[in-house]
Amino acid sequence: MKSLALRPLVAALLCMGSSGSVFAQLGLNLSVDIRSLTMGNAVTADPPGISAIHFNPAGLTKLKGLQTDVQGIVANFDIQKEFSAPAGYNVFGYSDDPLVCNDSPDNPSGLCTDFKGPVRGDVEYASLYLPFLKKMVDFGEGIPVIAPAGGVSYNPPGSKLTYATAVYAPMVAGFGSNDGNPGNYMGQKVAIERITYLSPSIAYQINDELSIGASIGMSYQAVALKTDLRFPNEMIGMLRMVDEAICEPFRGNSNFFTDLLLFGICNTQEGMNPFSKQGGMEVAMEQTLSPSYNLGLLWEPNDDFGFGIVYQSGAKMRLKGKYFIDNGNSIRELMKGMNSSASGQILAAIMGFPGRVPATESGLMSMNLEYPAHIQAGIKYKILPKLQVNVDVGWTDFKAWEDFRFEFDRQITMLQIAKLLSNNVTDTTIALPLGFQSPWNWGIGLEYSATDRLKLRMGYEPRTSSIPDGKRNPMIPINNAQLFGMGMSYRWDEDTDVDLSVGFLRSRDNIPANTSDMANQTGVGNIILNPYAGMDIKTNTKVTIVGLNYRKRW
Template sequence: MDKDLRLDQKTRMYIQNARYLALAAAISISCGANAQLLHNVTIGNPKALALGNAVTADPPGIDSIHFNPAGLAKIKGRQMNIKILAAHMTLDAEFGEPTRPDSDYKQLYYNLVQNNPDICPDANNADECWGTDPIANTSSSSDGPSLMLPFFGMTEIPILAFPSGGIAFEDSARGWTFGTAVYSPQGIGYRREDGDPAASVNPGDPGGYQGVGVGVTRLTYFSPTVAIPVSETLSFGVGINFSYQGLAMDTYIRAPLETTRWLETINEILPDEDALHILRPYDTVGRLSVEMEDFLSVGFNFGILYEPYEWLSFGFLYQSETTSQLSGDYKMENTESFIHTAEGLGTFELLLPLFDGTGFHATPIEEGTVELEYIMPQNIAFGTSVKVLPNLKINFDVRWVEYSVWDELEFEFSDSVDFLNLSSVIYSVSGLKDNADPDAMRIRRAYEDTWSIAIGAEYQLNDNVVLRAGYEPREGAIPSTSADLLFPIGDADLFTAGFGWQMSSTTRIDAAFGVLYSEQNIAACESKNANSCQEGDVVYNPYYSMPFKTETIAYIGALSFDKKF
């Protein structure tokens, strides 16, 4: 009788927990929160890293908050976690010989500028007047890490290292487990050798036209999560994440594709073509730097963990889309050559509105505020964990990420920017998709949704030590038609290994190391984000008709300390 009573009480507790879970899920969804992107490499959990991130059905302790919130239900009592992630990344690129323009294209340019002594004073023919691209047959490499940090902005750091942690405790009366953690779902940043890439003396890195420095950071600082067992084999979990999102970019700008068709149109309209100072094809236009952030970006995670047998488990994870309303400052430093161009367009000012343009500032520096709506795509993961031998467990995950929401990034400026003003006119004349307004810049991304897998193995060496290894072939979200040097990552392979050491009944240490490798080989004119040959496609193709290769290697290490108290 007492046994039946205990069973009935336990059943009622599970039913009650299921009701509470449904309420919690409804509240989290009704918050209108949008989810975080699954950048598992930067979470810094050694178990997940060592298993190639195949942990949806084998969640890693307190970091289940990110990988599968239902996994918190496996934590008994009170537990704390301290961890550190360290990484080193190299980004290398090689540029080939431009395949264009052809002789007719060069002759058109020569005809437009041959009477201008400032453009081709010593040129005897079209080839000499057009000039040679200083980036051709050169190479680029990153010079160290940078990060966009809250309160500090874009910051150069000697090494990418990030300490974090979390805490969880079980409510034994209800069977719930609560937890929160600090972690970084997204963190990437680099810098290249500073300097104008086109300078004749001490030129900067050739990759500087798509990032002298770039930093993207998402830092989750509060992630209240609850996991509720609804039976002895089935648990649910849901959590809300409060995050900081920051983005910084510092880049030189040039526009080889702005010197033909639109110049013909303007020269037909202007009364005196000599009044217009025309940019040389490979002149640097200027240097644009932006820093933006949002201190309150909210999302939620939902997970299920089903363990029908001691040797078999299944997991499910959903992370919602998040939208960050980034805002900050911009600074555009114009070169002397471009300032002369803007000054020359003053005689064209009355007609500029007909071509979606406005008046030019023609000043060395343009400053103001800038805004960007930055979306992190939703993602789903399914996983299974099978103990194939008494001491050997195999994990397998399948993951989908909706990267197609990154179709373009639209920067909205508080005032018109001369380069964008000119670009807007060019797009109007060329009839292409308009990527620029006088006060807005739309950087094309055109990324693709991805399906990827991950596999991990864990071997129980003895009662206290486990050995782990993993492999994750990451399908690239960036097709060759969208490749660039801003984020030079295509298809990638992640190889990992690590171990766990149960020092005592209350103390555990885990460690892992991983290597991520990615390369791309982009033919001339293939990418609409870097080397397009479509005349008038100004924003943004600085490596006109130039083939390039990229190689990205990241070394990641993680160490954690877990303690029950």
């Protein structure tokens, strides 16, 4: 019981940590450059114009004179979630969860007699966090996310130096759903974005074969989350049993002796139920300036072969923001009932329970977050006079997110209680072990020169998840993923190029009951975040991206 009052706060932070880490994989490199999407992001040895600032700044030496690059990217997120009750589903003997059970609420039995089929909790619209408004904004059902980008480069006549800067989004994604959606217990609205608004870059052509380059990215980072909360575990199931089987005979007939023997827990207007909504919360944190840098090398010994390598540094950030938590009525009634009894007050004092649970909690919070470093290398090779293949291999340091540490600007009563239960908690901090891994990934792209003006491209990039199997969850429903791309480039005239591209990312995941302690594990130990305890979970994510790029040499 000691942990019950702490649940909303800790669950909020677990949701925050989970959403940030998985979103990084979902949105990474999907909104930087549309040509790269069509090549499976295998462009380290063949950097795409001014977007070489991100993929390999050494490639800027291929840009002569003054050039501009403007592009628009439109992304649609189709995210489906299914929840179902397997054979033997129950929480402390109860199975009448309205999420998966059709029984009437006035059914006296706690056992479900009519289970629903798979329940859908699909994402319903796109949602992004807007820094100037300091809130998430919904795009509306069917309206996609739009991500414009652009840049400029300059190579003085006869100089081996090229200068450039660009505005782009290395990572941006967000979605939401309406009230009452079954998926809202792990993120009704989630948004994460990293926007590079200034990227001064320089590249130097050492000789006809070798170039080097560097760029500094000045970025804005934000993470925001709104979610409903519930806690179906054995402990709350036991409290429901006490309320219905023991307390019921004393409703309206309590006296000094019943209060003394039952610690006042029967003096409540609403009992605990493992399947009830226990509140909600909103969290938003941001950092206005988050610097990082990219270093690149490009070697092209002949027209048929090239090698490139880039190091994209990590970025250590200090995110700051606010949290707001709405505590459910049943837990407030439980504490109120205990403190209405002399024996309950004594028990609360011995156990360190708070005197009351407020209806809402709010305050300031912060955390140290490291944007993961990335290294990638690749080759390009013309296997036929008109057909070029690109192959890249890369590694991302997601192990930097092995744990998150949240700090608060004041002592929080719930944390003072929780520190008795965990070494990861102090009066003003919570450390959340997440155990993420650093995966290797690869991509391949093909480019066919159909004519002197027209080029056709296609690419494939399988994305390996950094999330251990025991941590998978439907908040950001993605595990391993596949990215497909195809497009065309047309030279309008000798100084103008137009690219049209389409990308498609898909990911399907199956999380059987009791396999993830951040989604559906049953038992007394799932104290914090298992809103779908005992359920089977399936997800199907599809992201469709369409982009248009306009490049001009002046």
